[in-house]
Amino acid sequence: MAEAAAVDYTLANPDTITKYKVAGEISQKVLKEVAGWIKADASIVELCERGDQLLAEEVGKVYKGKKVLKGIGHCTTISPSAYVTPYTPLKSDTEEAAATLKEGEVVKIQLGAQIDGFCTIVCDNVIVGASEGEVTGREADLILATYYANELLLRLMVPPGLVAHGDEEEQKKAASKKAYTQSQITNMLEKVTKAYGCNLVESTTIWLFEHNEIESKKKIILAPGEGVRGEGLPEIGEVWGVEMGVSLGSGKVKNNGNRTTxxxxxxxxxxxxxxxxxxxxxxxxxxxxxxxxxxxxxxxxxxxxxxxxxxxxxxxxxxYEVVVEKDSSPVARLFSTVAITKNGMQRLAQPAALDLSKYKSDKKIEDEEILKILEQPIGKTSTKKNKKKKKKPAKKAAAGGAAEEEEESDEE
Structure with a gap:
């Protein structure tokens, strides 16, 4: 008998990107719903259960009647203010089952869907009780530092010259540049976080995603702890899970001793x-x-x-050990799933757009190199008709104003 043809699980197969997109739409939809449930005194375990139920329902609506394995790619986790890692308590643990959200704390919601082994994970921050009105003080500093550090990280991950603009000579010059090393990436991100009086969370890790795998061989480690190092940088045709962790404290972490769930x-x-x-x-x-x-x-x-x-x-x-900020300071985290294509970076799943006008801080980014990079797109403008025009994040936004992130380019 002839051997069955090997399945192409790379981005070269249009079916792969389609499944990533479907999973991404589900992840984003459920994340938005769960974020709307966040309020003071809400039960963490009940929120996690409701999130998983909604994830399962939404996944059940797609690829009906087809032999496609699908399901929850990352269970719903709700991490309180000082928690660094995803947290999901157990009902059978009386003390943890009683854990509730507190007014004013920074809560991290993380979850994901997977279609045929293609997983998209997302994480966003919600300040309990701050759904209306402005956010000021240190909470605003934390959210803005995390947002801009994440936007910078995505741009630093794009291979050199991939989204270069200008004439042929300028594009060649951009393409000839070396990719940022992992230590360079950390140093540049620290300029952003320190501008807001914050610190990167120790050993925040960005992983290469593959079919049925969210921790493949390559990884980028930000602010690595002693004896820890990353390996490899993004290339065209890859999917990455991009995490950004920022702390109002030292950024150092410790195990809090809770049961690993x-x-x-x-x-x-x-x-x-x-x-x-x-x-x-x-x-x-x-x-x-x-x-x-x-x-x-x-x-x-x-x-x-x-x-x-x-x-x-x-x-x-x-x-996955339960890790918290060493000095119990509030931590914010973002997580996006992105694809590196010939047209640049495409966000397959990302947190909801941040309303920057809501966050008021007396701090701002002043480093000209950082501001210039933040103005760069992460993908080439699509030439297809009926596409929305891109909006570039203005330099003044990073310096304290407000701007929206540009529309994503098409991967084709």
């Missing part, structure tokens, strides 16, 4: 001994594949807490 399956195989462990792994493989899940999503949460011990110890599951 977020896990994902690894490529490691091991003959598990306990029935509870084997049952848990079987359920994980069936429901979540290699994507992050919470123990609260499993049929028997209490049994899962027992079975997960051997799974983690043997390496078949990876646990």
């Amino acid at each position: 977020l896990h994902r399956r690894t490529a490691t195989t091991y003959q598990l001994k306990r029935p509870t462990s084997r049952s848990l792994l079987s359920e994980v493989v069936k429901k979540f594949g290699t994507f992050p899940f919470s123990l609260r999503q499993l049929e028997d949460e209490k049994s899962a807490k027992v079975g997960v011990v051997e799974c983690v110890r043997s390496g078949v599951l990876r646990q």
